[in-house]
Amino acid sequence: MKIVICNGRHSADYLIKQFRKNKNTELIIINDNIETAKYISQENNIDVYVGDATKEYVLSENNIDNCNLFVALSRSDTDNYVACQLAKTVYNAQKCICRAVNPKNVDLFKRLGIDIVVSSTYLLGETVKSLISVSNLVKSLAIEDEKIVLSEIVLKGTDFICNKQLKDINFPATGSISCIFRNPNVIIPKGDTKLVPGDKLLVISNPKSQLSILEFIQNGTNKE
Amino acid sequence: MQKKYYILGLSKFGSGLAQILADSGNDVVVIDKNKTSFLKLSPNFPGYRLEGDLTDIRFLESSGIVDTDSVVIATDSDNLNIMLTHICYKVFNISHIFVRLSRNDKGLLFKDMKGVNVINPYQLSLNYFLSITGEKK
Numbered sequence: 001m002k003i004v005i006c007n008g009r010h011s012a013d014y015l016i017k018q019f020r021k022n023k024n025t026e027l028i029i030i031n032d033n034i035e036t037a038k039y040i041s042q043e044n045n046i047d048v049y050v051g052d053a054t055k056e057y058v059l060s061e062n063n064i065d066n067c068n069l070f071v072a073l074s075r076s077d078t079d080n081y082v083a084c085q086l087a088k089t090v091y092n093a094q095k096c097i098c099r100a101v102n103p104k105n106v107d108l109f110k111r112l113g114i115d116i117v118v119s120s121t122y123l124l125g126e127t128v129k130s131l132i133s134v135s136n137l138v139k140s141l142a143i144e145d146e147k148i149v150l151s152e153i154v155l156k157g158t159d160f161i162c163n164k165q166l167k168d169i170n171f172p173a174t175g176s177i178s179c180i181f182r183n184p185n186v187i188i189p190k191g192d193t194k195l196v197p198g199d200k201l202l203v204i205s206n207p208k209s210q211l212s213i214l215e216f217i218q219n220g221t222n223k224e
Numbered sequence: 225m226q227k228k229y230y231i232l233g234l235s236k237f238g239s240g241l242a243q244i245l246a247d248s249g250n251d252v253v254v255i256d257k258n259k260t261s262f263l264k265l266s267p268n269f270p271g272y273r274l275e276g277d278l279t280d281i282r283f284l285e286s287s288g289i290v291d292t293d294s295v296v297i298a299t300d301s302d303n304l305n306i307m308l309t310h311i312c313y314k315v316f317n318i319s320h321i322f323v324r325l326s327r328n329d330k331g332l333l334f335k336d337m338k339g340v341n342v343i344n345p346y347q348l349s350l351n352y353f354l355s356i357t358g359e360k361k
Contacts (some may be wrong), residue, residue, distance in 0.1 A: 054303050056332060078279060082303040085310070085333050106282050112310050 003013060004028045004064045006053035006083055008073025008099070008127045009036050015071065016044045028062050032074070052081040056090065064091050077105050084114050107168050149207045150178075157197040160220035167191035175205030175213045226250055230292045232278055232308055233299030237324055239264035241296060246271035254328040255287060278308060281315075302327050313337050 003019055005012050005027065009126040012029065019025045029048045031037040033131050051058040053072065064070065070093040072080035080098045087093035098114045100106055103122035110117055128148040157164050166189055171177065181200040187193060195201075205213050216222050225251050231242045238275060243265055246252040252271030255278060258261065262273050276283045278299060289295065297308045303322050310333075310339040312318045321340045325331070328347065334340045336342050 055327070076303075078303045078307050080302065081307050082333070085306070089335070090332055102279070104281055106313070108311070112314055 001025045001069070002028070002067040003034075003069045004030065004062070004067045004068075004087065004093070006072045006074065007031045007032060007036075009039065009081075011073045011099070013040055013043055015073075016040065016046065020044070021163060028064060028067070030058065030062060044121075054079050054086065056086060059083075059086055059091055063091065067091070067093050069093070069095050069097065071099075073099045077101055077109075081109055081112070081114065084109075085112075085191075088113065109154065146207055149205060151203045151205065151210055151211050151214070152202075153201045153203060153214065155195055155197055155199045155201065155217075159218050161217050162195055162197055165192055165194050170222070172205075172209065172213055172216050174202055174209035177201050178204045227294060228292045229253070230255065230289050230295040232256075232295065232297045233305075234258075234261040234264055234296045235300055235324070236264070238296065238298035242271060242300075243269060253287070253289075264344065274326075278304065281311070284316075289318070290316045292318060294318070295322070297321065297323040306333055309334060309337075309340060313340060323339075 001022065001024055003025055004085070005015055007030070008015075012031070016027060019027055027046065029046060030051060030053045031040060032050070032052045034050050037050045040046070041048045049058070049062055051061075053059065064087060067087070070084060070087040072083040074080055077100045080100070081084060084096040084098045088096050097113050097116045097118060098109055100109060100117050100119040100122070102120045103125060106117045106119050106122045140206050143164065157163075161171075166177070177189050179202040180189055180193065180195070181202070182196070198207075203213060212222070229245050229252045231238050231245075231252065231254045234242070234254055238254070238337045242252055242254045251282060251283055253274060254262070254271055255274045255276060257275065258276050259275055262275070265273070265291065274287055275356060278284065287293070289312070295312050297305045297312070299305055299308070302325050309321055312321050319339050322343060323334075323340065324343045324345070326345060328344060329359070331342045331344075334342065353359070
């Protein structure tokens with residue numbers, strides 16, 4: 001394995017320690033800051049080339065040809081982008097990982113041909129999104145002094161009950177799909193009704209089983 | 225014939241060119257991140273001035289650049305110029321792209337890109353010297 005790591009301080013240091021665990025890895029380290037280069041070199045007892053990884057002659061001097069992995073970690077998205085493009089198009093790097101400070105650049109750089117773009121802000125956003133969308137629950141309404149809840153759920157293609165007929169789903173006894181809104185139609189479900197992605201389900205249940213029904217809809221587990 | 229030009233980066237080259245193109249009747253939009261850069265243009269510059277961050281794709285999208293046929297890329301950073309060239313070519317499909325690069329090696333990243341023209345001051349100075357002295361390469 002030939003791995004090239006450009007710029008970065010703590011991120012580079014961390015990756016070097018990780019990659020070092022595998023004895024068959026050849027590491028090439030490039031950093032444009034002499035102080036950072038010294039730090040990484042002392043910390044890991046490794047040679048660090050001081051230079052600008054967006055310059056063709058720097059990459060050429062380090063023989064990065066055909067490397068398995070090229071990682072660009074500087075704080076400038078533009079510099080990382082150019083370094084990765086050079087590594088890929090001129091030196092035939094097999095995989096490039098580009099760090100992006102601006103999360104908007106993740107999709108852009110992928111579109112422009114970089115294999116993997118990592119942005120900590122983007123990842124943070126995705127984590128938050130996945131935490132708050134543990135369910136597809138859109139709205140929930142309690143009626144009859146909170147003895148009954150009506151949940152509005154939008155079906156995703158990955159949901160367990162999606163693309164199945166109602167009669168083939170062993171829906172929990174504590175709730176029932178009372179109505180399906182499939183734009184522009186309102187469907188009163190019967191046994192042969194097939195659920196498709198984008199369907200908005202109105203599910204009636206008692207408040208206690210609301211979460212377990214959501215879980216059943218997503219992955220088919222029934223705790224009742 | 226009147227053409228539409230976007231000029232990204234008001235370097236001496238960018239601002240001088242913008243002034244000439246606009247004065248001769250072309251539809252010119254200049255973009256730079258520093259307000260003070262616009263002072264390089266004459267006060268009655270007939271083009272459109274736009275202040276913004278060229279590294280921000282959303283800003284570029286909202287600038288209307290997608291409708292232009294020609295763009296001149298002349299910021300003071302070679303790497304930014306390269307990235308902007310790729311964006312103009314691959315994302316906005318602009319047919320005529322002129323990019324100023326100080327370093328001589330980066331034309332490497334525009335291989336097989338039709339309509340991308342590199343303007344390299346080093347190369348131009350070299351060629352000019354050779355032509356006025358009659359020296360051979």
